[in-house]
Amino acid sequence: MSLTQKKLINDPLNVADELLDGLVDAYDGECVKVGRRSIVKSNIPDNKVALLVGGGSGHEPIYHGLVGRNLADGAACGDIFAAPTPDIVLEATQAVNKGNGVLFLYGNYAGDVMNFDIGAEDAEDEDIDVRTVLIWDDVCSAPPTEKEKRRGIAGLVPIVKMAGAASQTATSLDQLEAAAKKIVLQTRSVGVSMSPGSIPATGMPTFNIDADKIGLGMGIHGEPGVAEIPMTTADELTPMMLDLIFKDFTEDPEVESLKPGDEVVFFVNSLGSTTMMECLICLKKAKQFLNERGVTIYDTMVGPLVTCQEMSGISFSVTRLDDELKSYWNPACESICYSKMETITA
Amino acid sequence: MSLTQKKLINDPLNVADELLDGLVDAYDGECVKVGRRSIVKSNIPDNKVALLVGGGSGHEPIYHGLVGRNLADGAACGDIFAAPTPDIVLEATQAVNKGNGVLFLYGNYAGDVMNFDIGAEDAEDEDIDVRTVLIWDDVCSAPPTEKEKRRGIAGLVPIVKMAGAASQTATSLDQLEAAAKKIVLQTRSVGVSMSPGSIPATGMPTFNIDADKIGLGMGIHGEPGVAEIPMTTADELTPMMLDLIFKDFTEDPEVESLKPGDEVVFFVNSLGSTTMMECLICLKKAKQFLNERGVTIYDTMVGPLVTCQEMSGISFSVTRLDDELKSYWNPACESICYSKMETITA
Amino acid sequence: MAKESLNSEETTAMLHLVADAIIAAEPLLSQADRDLGDGDHGIGMARGMNAAKEALAAGGFSTVDEPLVATGKAMMSSMGGASGVVFGTVFRGGKELKGSNLLDSPGLAKWLQSAADGVMKRGGAKPGDKTMIDALVPAAEKAAEVQSLSLPEAVTAVADAAEAGKEASKAMIATMGRAKTLGEKSVGFPDAGALSMTIIFSTMRDYICS
Amino acid sequence: MAKESLNSEETTAMLHLVADAIIAAEPLLSQADRDLGDGDHGIGMARGMNAAKEALAAGGFSTVDEPLVATGKAMMSSMGGASGVVFGTVFRGGKELKGSNLLDSPGLAKWLQSAADGVMKRGGAKPGDKTMIDALVPAAEKAAEVQSLSLPEAVTAVADAAEAGKEASKAMIATMGRAKTLGEKSVGFPDAGALSMTIIFSTMRDYICS
Ligand SMILES: Nc1ncnc2c1ncn2[C@@H]1O[C@H](COP(=O)(O)OP(=O)(O)O)[C@@H](O)[C@H]1O
Ligand SMILES: Nc1ncnc2c1ncn2[C@@H]1O[C@H](COP(=O)(O)OP(=O)(O)O)[C@@H](O)[C@H]1O
Ligand SMILES: [Mg+2]
Ligand SMILES: [Mg+2]
Ligand SMILES: [Mg+2]
Numbered sequence A, B: 001m002s003l004t005q006k007k008l009i010n011d012p013l014n015v016a017d018e019l020l021d022g023l024v025d026a027y028d029g030e031c032v033k034v035g036r037r038s039i040v041k042s043n044i045p046d047n048k049v050a051l052l053v054g055g056g057s058g059h060e061p062i063y064h065g066l067v068g069r070n071l072a073d074g075a076a077c078g079d080i081f082a083a084p085t086p087d088i089v090l091e092a093t094q095a096v097n098k099g100n101g102v103l104f105l106y107g108n109y110a111g112d113v114m115n116f117d118i119g120a121e122d123a124e125d126e127d128i129d130v131r132t133v134l135i136w137d138d139v140c141s142a143p144p145t146e147k148e149k150r151r152g153i154a155g156l157v158p159i160v161k162m163a164g165a166a167s168q169t170a171t172s173l174d175q176l177e178a179a180a181k182k183i184v185l186q187t188r189s190v191g192v193s194m195s196p197g198s199i200p201a202t203g204m205p206t207f208n209i210d211a212d213k214i215g216l217g218m219g220i221h222g223e224p225g226v227a228e229i230p231m232t233t234a235d236e237l238t239p240m241m242l243d244l245i246f247k248d249f250t251e252d253p254e255v256e257s258l259k260p261g262d263e264v265v266f267f268v269n270s271l272g273s274t275t276m277m278e279c280l281i282c283l284k285k286a287k288q289f290l291n292e293r294g295v296t297i298y299d300t301m302v303g304p305l306v307t308c309q310e311m312s313g314i315s316f317s318v319t320r321l322d323d324e325l326k327s328y329w330n331p332a333c334e335s336i337c338y339s340k341m342e343t344i345t346a
Numbered sequence C, D: 001m002a003k004e005s006l007n008s009e010e011t012t013a014m015l016h017l018v019a020d021a022i023i024a025a026e027p028l029l030s031q032a033d034r035d036l037g038d039g040d041h042g043i044g045m046a047r048g049m050n051a052a053k054e055a056l057a058a059g060g061f062s063t064v065d066e067p068l069v070a071t072g073k074a075m076m077s078s079m080g081g082a083s084g085v086v087f088g089t090v091f092r093g094g095k096e097l098k099g100s101n102l103l104d105s106p107g108l109a110k111w112l113q114s115a116a117d118g119v120m121k122r123g124g125a126k127p128g129d130k131t132m133i134d135a136l137v138p139a140a141e142k143a144a145e146v147q148s149l150s151l152p153e154a155v156t157a158v159a160d161a162a163e164a165g166k167e168a169s170k171a172m173i174a175t176m177g178r179a180k181t182l183g184e185k186s187v188g189f190p191d192a193g194a195l196s197m198t199i200i201f202s203t204m205r206d207y208i209c210s
C-alpha cells in the first residue's frame, strides 16, 4: 500500500463539480443539475412541501446522493468539505419550492449554518417559506445540554430517509418541520476513526493519528472526539461506543432512556476504507449488546454511506421508532446513497 | 495514514464466520444461517426454482450480501478469498431446494468450480437437481475464444440482480438456467487497481504495485491484468477501459457489437477504498463515451459492491438489455448489497 | 513612499496583493486547519481570493467601498464553508464606506468595526472562541483607538494587534467550526482563520507603508 | 532408523509431521501465493492441516489408507479454495490402499498415481500449467519408476522429483487458478501449490529415512 491514496480524478480543484455531473448522470434523468452546484428532482409535484438537504462534497454518497424517490427533493452542494455558498442554497431552494415552502435539513456545522441561513434570508426575500431543522446526532461533540454545538454525522441518512417519507404526505411546512424535529431528537450517533482521508486538492490527510490509536467520538472530518484510545478489537470497541449512545439517551432530559421494548433503526456506517466485513463484525456484537438490553432492531442499515474520502473508521447510529416514525421508515425509497423496498409488516 | 490498514476485527482467523453472523443479523430475520457457513432466505416458497450464489469472503457486500428479496435465495460462503467447501455448498443447496432444483450462479475461479462441482455431485446423490452457470465477465482475463478461462468480477451484481428476478417467475430449472446464461453472455467488465487490500489473517497486501502505476484489467484479488500503465486521470483511463469492453463485444462471435440504440445497465464499482467521488467522476466520462457511440444507459449502479478489502481501484460493467432482460432489471429488489425500487417505465 | 490614504484604484491594487498573499499562503493555511480542523482552509481562501481577483480585475470602481464589497461578494459566492461567509462578511463590511473617495484611518476603523460586528452577528462566535474573531476584534478595536494617526501608523498598529490576537489564539480552546470538540488539544496551535486575518492585515500594511 | 514400510500408526505419525511442516511454512506459502495469486495459500493450507491434525488425533485407524483419507477429508471440508479440493484429493487418493496394513514403495506409487489422476480430472489442469500438478505428476511418475526400490530410496527419489518439478514450474507461465492471467509475469516464481507439494514430500522423506 502506498502512503498517499492514488485517486482517479482529473483537475483536483474541480472534483466537486465533476462528481456532481456524474451524480446527475447516475440518476438517469430522475434528477437535474440546477444553478452552480445543486441537484434537484425533475418531477417534484406541485404544492409538495419540499425537502432540501446539502453540505460539503467529499463525503459521497451523502449528501447529494440522498436526493431521490421518497427522499430529498434537492441538495445544495459545496466544494470538498465546504458548505455550499448562499447563492447555491438559493438556487436549490428556488428549484425545489413548489409553493408550499422548503425545509432545510442538514448537519450542524458553523459553515453550513451561516451559508444556509443567508440562503434562507435571500429565499424569504423572494417570498419562499423556509424552515431549518439541524441534524446534531453526534453525541460526542457536546453534552446534551448544548445540542446547538453538536455535529451532524451518519445519523443524517436515517433522518433524511424518514423526513423524505414524511415529506410525501406532509400538507404543510409546519407538519414536516415537526416530523423532522422529532426524527432528529430520536437519532444519536457515535463515531470512531483509525486513519484519515486525504483532501483531493492537497493530497494531504485531514488529520494525524498514531498507528496504535483510535479516535473515539471523532467526527466525519476527523474532528477529535472524546478520547484517543489504544487500537482494540471490534468486540471491545462496540460496547464502548454503544454505551455512549445509551448514556446520552439517559442523560438528555428531552428524551426517554433507551429501555426494554424499544425498537430502533440501527445503522453501522463505514467512513470510507473500513470494510463491510468489519462493519458486519461490529454489527454482530452490537446486536448482542442491544438484545441484552431488550432493545429490538426494527431494521438495519450497513455500509459506507457517510464517508470522508478514504478515512477508516465506523459509526453507529440509533433512531428510536414509535408508530409515527415507523410509518416514515417503512416506505420504499431509492437514491444513489440508500434504497430499500417497502418494509414487510406482519 | 499508516502503512497497514487498522482493522476492526476480533480473531483474524475467524473473520469469515463472524461477518456471516453479522450479515444474518443485518437481515433482521429475513435470512438465517445454515450449516457451517451458508446464509439462506427464511421464506423460500415451495416449488420455487432456487438460485444459489457464493464464493470466498472478504469481498463484502458480495456474495452473501446478494441474498434477498427478488435476488438470490442463498449463498455458500467460503473463508477469506477461498471458495466454500463442498460441504458448505451441499448444506446451502439442501436449504434452498424447494423441489424444483437449484441453479448455481457464481464467478469462474478454479477453486469455486471444484468445490461447487463436488457439492453439486453430492446434492445430485440426494436427488436434488443442480445446474451451474458460471460468471466470466472480466474481458481482460482471457480472449473471447477462451471464456472458460475468464474470471467473474463485478458484473456478478447486475447478473444476480436479473437472475434473481428471473427466478421469481421461472417455472423450471431449464428456464432459469437459460435466462442466467443469456444475462451472463451480455455482461462484460473491465477492472483496474491502484493499490492492494490486505488479508486479515496476515495483514499483508495481496499484491504489490508501483506507486505510479495502475494495473489495467486487474482482477478482484489483484490478479494481474493486461498491462501496468502509468497512473493517469479519470478522463484518460475511462475510455481505455470502455474500449476494452466495446472491443470484446465486437470480437466475440457469440454476441453482437455494441451499437447505436443499444440500452445497457452500467455499473461503476469501487474495489474498496476508491471513493464514490472518484466513481462518479469516472461515470461522467463514461456516460459521455457511451453517448458518443449512441449507447443509452437504461440504469446506473455505482458504489463499492464488489470489493477486495481496502483495495483501491474501479471496474466498469456493461449489461446489454433486450425486452426480456429489462423485465428482469425493472423489478424492485432488496439486500445488503444492492436494493432498488421498481423502475418507472414510461 | 507611504500612503496617507488610498483611492479606489489603490484600494483595488492593495486587495490584489492581499489576494496574492493569501493564495501564496495556501499550504500554510491548510496546515493550520489540519492541526485543528479539516485541513481545507487554505484551499477555500485561495478559491475565494482567485474569484476576488477576477472581480477586482473587472474593475469599474469609483469609490473605495466598491472594491472591498466586490471582494467580499466574490468570496461569499465562490468559497462556501465557514470562511466564505466569514471573510466575505469582513470585506463586505466595506459598504460602511459607501461613497468615500478615500480610505483613511477613520475609514479603516469604520470598515473593521462593521466587519467585526457582522461576523459576530452572523456566526455567533465571540472573542476567545479561537476563531478569526480573535484577530479581527483586536484589530478593529485598535483601528478605533488609532484613527487619529496617519494611515500607515494606523494600519501598522492594526496589523500588530491582529498578530497579537492570532498569537493569543494559540492559548485558547477551540469551540466553533470544524474544530468544535478538539477542546484542550487545540491549545498551542493558532486558529487558521486568525492566521488568514494577519496575512490580510500585514499585506495591507506593507502596501500602505511602502 | 530408516523405515522399509509404514503401518497405520507410523503413517499417522508421518502425517502429523507433514501437517506441522505445512503449518510452519505458512508465511513462505502465503508469500509464494502473493507473488502469483491472492496471497492466501499458506493460510488455507494451515487451516486444512490443523483440521487434519484433529482428525488424525481422533485416531482409530487400522489400515494405512485410513489416516490418508482422513487427512484428505479434513482438508476438503475445512479449507475451501482451490487447494482444499486439490490437496484434499491428493490425500484422499490414499483410498487406493484400502485394506493395506503397510505403506511401501508400490503403495506409494499407487497412491500418488491416484492422487495425480484425481487432481487432473477434478481441476482440468495439465502438467505445464504451473500448478501443484507440476510437482505431483513428476513425483507420481518417479514413484512408479522406483517402486522396486526400498521405501526410503523411493520416497527420496519422489521428493527430489517433486522438488525438480517445483523448480521447473518457475519457468512456466501460470494459466490456472487465481494467477490465471499473470501470463509471462509469472515466470521466475515457483507455484505456491507446488511448493506445498515439495514440503509434503520432503517431510515424508525425512520421517521415513530417519
Ligand atoms: N462562527 C464563526 N465565526 C467566526 N469565524 C469562524 C466561525 N466558524 C469558523 N470560523 C473561522 O473559519 C475558519 C475555518 O475556515 P474553513 O476551514 O475555510 O471552513 P470550514 O470550517 O467550513 O472547513 C476557522 O479557522 C475560524 O477562524
Ligand atoms: N485446477 C487446478 N489444478 C491443480 N492445482 C490447482 C488448480 N488450481 C489451483 N491449483 C493450485 O492451488 C494453488 C492455490 O491455492 P490457494 O491459494 O489455496 O487457492 P486459491 O487459488 O483459491 O486462492 C495454486 O498454487 C495451484 O498449485
Ligand atoms: Mg471545511
Ligand atoms: Mg484464495
Ligand atoms: Mg476547514
Ligand SMILES: [Mg+2]
Pocket (backbone or CB within 6 Å): D033, D037, D038, D039, D040, D041, D178
Ligand atoms: Mg490463493
